[in-house]
Amino acid sequence: MVGVRTDPFDVTMADMRDHRGSRHVVRRGELAEALVADVDARVPAGAEAVADVDLDAFDGGVTVHGTVSSPWEGECRRCLGSIDGELVAEVREVFRRGGSEDEGTYAMGDEHLNLRDLVLDALFAALPLLPLCREDCAGICPTCGADRNAGDCGCEEVVIDPRWSGLEILRGEVVSSPDLSAGDATGIPAGEGAGEGA
Ligand SMILES: [Zn+2]
């Protein structure tokens, strides 16, 4: 059954009417779709995003400042282990009646504004581009594939065995290729009758 649902990120001016100056609001709602900044980092679909902001009305618009947060998840770039955590982004944005994002502001109606685009933009920008499970993640051993965070896998560091440096380099005589004068195949026109499989 489809019912009318109130948009959780909607804020009506009635919310502000009783409050001269600043008004604190907290809005939380699930994201319908995942936010993916990179294959290795995302806010999963269904995650709850929270906008915890102060609204300051001015003639022609509203200034919104505070924090936007949500869980995120990803894979470590070095060890490929799963990571999850909390994104927290500071926001300070302006909503203008009749404004557009081209002007660096968000548009709002006469009687309401919607925080959803601001929330999505802030979370997207806050996703790490180089997710690491921890700053000093040791990554995966290139030799055996073991997670080196779990301990020494015992593989030797890859070094060139000095004995190989003394190996005599075999020099074969470079045999000149025989002239390929027998067939000049460049005269065949290309691109004729390219297959148009139907
Ligand atoms: Zn890692």
Ligand SMILES: [Zn+2]
């Ligand atoms: Zn190893």
